[in-house]
Amino acid sequence: MMIEESFVNGNSLIHRLNPVLKIGFAIIYSFVVAVSSKFPSLFAALFIALFLVILARLNPRKAAVRLAAVNGIIILFWFFLPFTFQGEALFHIGPFAVTRPGVIFAAGITLKANAILIAFIALVATMRVTTLGHALNSMLIPEKLVQFFLLTYRYLFVIQTEYQKLTRAVKVRGFRPGTNLHTYRTYAYLAGMLFVRASVRGERVYQAMLCRGFKGKFYSLHEYSISKADITCAVFMTAAIVILVVLEWTKII
Amino acid sequence: MHISEGVLSGPVIATGFALAAIGTVIGLKKLDYERIPRAGVLSASFFIASLIHVPIGPSSVHLILNGIIGLLLGWAAFPAILVALTLQAIFFQFGGITTLGVNTVNMALPAVLCYYMFGRLIIRKGNLIESIAAFACGFISVFMSAIMVGLSLMFTEENFFDVATLVVAAHIPVMIIEGIIAVFCVAFLKKVQPSMLPGYIVPQRVFGIDPEIERR
Structure with a gap:
């Protein structure tokens, strides 16, 4: 297996964003999606993730290969959950009943996994590992x-x-x-x-x-300043999180 | 043996992160600054070794080796596995941010337990005891990981029972292979670089020559 950072080369808006902002948003977004369960918020999350990946202008084929691998594991749940959940039967395959709660649960997992991973590819896989390391250092790690x-x-x-x-x-x-x-x-x-x-x-x-005089500290040669684009994106990202939270935990829809 | 993103519930994710954080803090506490480079390079070698695919019948499985990671690193297995899983997420997108805690604990806790259970037995002279301990180390580390993956799924949703059973059952051949690999690997390390194994007593210096340096 080749170890490579497939998505780091690029000059999109996402590639130029402040790494701390990208990691911060990726973390908050992932956790919000992971604990969500309603379909409006999950579809909104998937839409946000797809928007980010388009904005990052990544090689679509490479991204698709990665997602296919993840969905290969998710399929396992589709083989099991619709049959093992108790509840109203949608239809029958031979002696087995496909239950409604089982299908809903499996669909929820599929949406969540894809949304989180697409966002991860767009935000975290687009930065160099060294950049990630130094950014984590300034984030209480x-x-x-x-x-x-x-x-x-x-x-x-x-x-x-x-x-x-x-x-x-x-x-x-x-x-x-x-x-x-x-x-x-x-x-x-x-x-x-x-x-x-x-x-x-x-x-x-x-x-x-x-x-070479190592004194217990690694220094980063890059300075990450906060640009105008960073501030605009931070506003949009906060709005995205608020939308997800509202869709999931209030009764608007 | 990764749990994918989107599967686990909030409480399981939170517990995973809490336990992973405790283990990582202990691991880092026990690791002086001067031992970090060695542990870091070793961790890289575990990452590469886990890419080795071992044939089994018509299929193949990749090595996990968390028992050996535990033997060689002790509590530092926690940061080592956390780092390895993060890098896997970045390179291959196996798992993402929210499952990092649970997956780290599921792999690293058995590693640390194996260190305490088998660390002292392995360095013994008796060939049979050593081999049995090494086999148990490889087998039980994967067994415990599979059980913990199963439990993580069960605590998320009771209906996951069948999936959880399947996970454990599917890993039985892996456990046996990991046991065999551990026997050979420990025997190899004992011959080539016994100072890497826990409980190794440095031989007395003879005429001022350090036997360790000589061997290298």
Whole structure:
């Protein structure tokens, strides 16, 4: 599997927004949608998410692939929930009754999952991981955790190269995976070797950091100022949240 | 073994975040600044190792390895798994923001429990006990995770019982494979770099030569 940040390249309004604003909205929006259950608010949420993804001008095919993967898991619920819920039967398939509450519940899950993930792709997947790390640092996330996060991200690609080296080595030696102990032993040793190399490298990395005068803090070279677009978007985002809350928790509709 | 977005109820999401926060704070407390780079790079290696697909019959499963993560990191498994899941969300969109807490606890709590249950048994000399403990570590860590995923679903909605049962049942082959992998992996680490395993006693220095440095 390729590890890549598929959506970070772009020059849309969304890409240029202040990262703290994007993360903040993504978090509030996700939680509001996750605890919503009424269909008007869920459709409104999906509409907001789609609007954001259009505004971000992402590669539609890549976004569709990601969503297809998520909906593959959601389908599992459609196989179960309509049949296991108690309630009024809509119709029958053989001996099984498809119940109304079950279908409504499954539809709710599908809408929520898609809305949250589309918004996530539009808002969070459009920023670089390093940007995300520094933005989280200014959002009350402990410094240590942010350092952990940035170091893991930094060495992901190094370790991936190590992994490719090891898989190439076993392939050259004629290794063909199958359902047998030899395969499991090979993979276990491969994983073990990755851990050993990571551990040794981690110590070297720390020594190198000390040599360069590391004093327990990462500095960001970018300054994130608040632009006019940020303020306008913040107003619209607040309005979007208010609309969702009103649709869900008041009795207008 | 991720729970998708949009499935869980508010109280389950909130409990997940509360527990994940407590575990992460303890994990970070136990991790000095000088050990963060090593833990970070190790965490990257867990992320990559979880991309390995092991064949099983006509299908394949990916490694989870949370038992081994627990053995190697102890409480630091919490921040490590939190970070790994965040990166998975960013790269592959497996899971998103609201399920982060629950998914972290479901993976990391069994990891920490395995550290306490099997950490001391694994370093023993006896080959059989060591192998059994390692197998149990790999098997039980995934078993507990599957049970916790099932419970998270059940606390959300009682009608999820069938889905929850299916999740646990579907993971039985994974548990066995993780057990086998853990046996080999622990044996490998014991031979190559025993200082990575918990309870390792540094051998006495002989004539001023550090055996650890020699081995490298």
